[in-house]
Amino acid sequence: MVIGATGQIGRPAVRALARDGWAVTAASLGGGRDADWPDEVRSVRLDRDDDAALAALVGDGVDLVVDMVAFTPEHGRQLAGLADRVGSAVVVSSGAVYVDERGRGFHTQEEPDGWPDYPVPIPETWHTVAPGEGYGARKVRIERDLLALGDRLPTTVLRASAVHGPHCRTPRELYFVKRNLDGRRTRVLAYNGTSTFHPASVHNLAELVRLAAARPGSRVLNGADPDHPSVGEIGAMIDALMGVETESVLVDGPPPAPNVGDSPWAVPRPLIVDMSAAERELGYAPVTTYAEALPETVEWLAARLRERDWRDGFPKMLASYTAGIFDYAAEDAWLAART
Structure with missing residues (x-):
């Protein structure tokens, strides 16, 4: 059973599991289907906050639960309560759990010098934020509660980095795609355009x-x-795919003014994670690169932007970054003041 099956990761995960021979129940709030799923996939409606509905769907038992939308400690406790009826689990967590040696993490990024100084790359054994409130802290609570079950419910926790692909609710690539469609041919990039925030393709x-489904473990x-x-490299890739030429104005340091140069990737120090454990424990080999997966993302974003205003098409993006992400007036004023 896949919970959150029609989300950005759920869609290709259901397809991969079905093609690997699993009899998949795809559960989501709307109960929809993806056009690429095999006919054998069973799609059902599920409000994952409804304990009774989740328990009823698990029924007498399932071999595997894949949870794409475990966001609160209550969700972790839901799964733990079903341990006697679930063979194993794969639960999506986040790279937002990591902190540096000074305790800085995603939760401190808005503070002065609050962006962490992570090792490159970050291993899974690195420090994490303490369980508590906030996105990363809640994910850590879920991780610890499920891993503590051990053999009662073998759980693979996947700490996803910056997820990209079609159906993303907060697509960072929107920053460049919308500008290109709007005819913007000059853009401002903080930190000299070198910010690196490790991407993770849904594929x-x-x-x-x-792979984790076939090799259960904690x-x-x-x-x-x-x-x-x-x-800067991502912007150039998107330009090439869209057939446009742009000029990047590079700023040696943080965004120079409010809503100027502050892209969704604008971080002063890199976030790059270590993938060697997945290779070692699961025999994992990537099925795509960022560059190879980018065309379908750009195509999907461009089509969606032609259908509706970005505020309507990506409300979570608006909530996360505010309308200032496309404050062209602020950009133009700053650029004009430079000349």
Whole structure:
């Protein structure tokens, strides 16, 4: 059973599991289907916050639960309560759990000098934020509660990095795709365009799910692509795919003004995770690179932007980054002041 089956990772994960021979029940709030799923996949409606509905769907038992939408400690406790009826689990977590040696992490990034100084690359054994409130802290609570079950419910925790692909609710690539469609041919990039935030293709994450499903165990594994281009390199890739030429104005340091140069990748120090444990424990090999997976993302974003305003098409993006992400007036004013 896959919970959150129609989300960005769930869609390719269901497909990968079904093609690997699993009889898959694809559960989601809307109960929808993906066009690429085999006919044998069973799709059902599920409100995962409804304990009774989840327990009823598990019924007498399932061999595997894959949880794409475990966001609160209550969700972890739901799964733990079903341990006697579930063979094993794969639960998607996040790279947001990591902190540096000074305790800085995603939760401190808005503070002065709050962005962490991580090792390159980050191993799964690295420090994490303490369980508590906040996105990363809640993920850590879920991880610890499930891993503590050991053989009662062997759980593979996948710490996904910056997820990309079709159906993403907060697609970082939107930053460049929308600008190109809007005819913007000059852009400002902080930190000289060298910011690196390790991407994770939904297809590589689905492959990790597939492999972990076949090799149950209690473990934590990073999930990311084999390549990790900088924000400047990503912008150039998207330009090439869309057939446009742009000029990047590079700023040696943080965003120079509010809503100027502050892309979704704008971080002063890199976040790159170590994938060797997945290779060693699962025999994992990536099925794609960021560059190879990018065309379908760009195509999907461009089509969606032609159908509706970005605020309507990506409400979670708007909530996460605000409308200032496309504050062209602020950009133009800053650029004009430079000349």
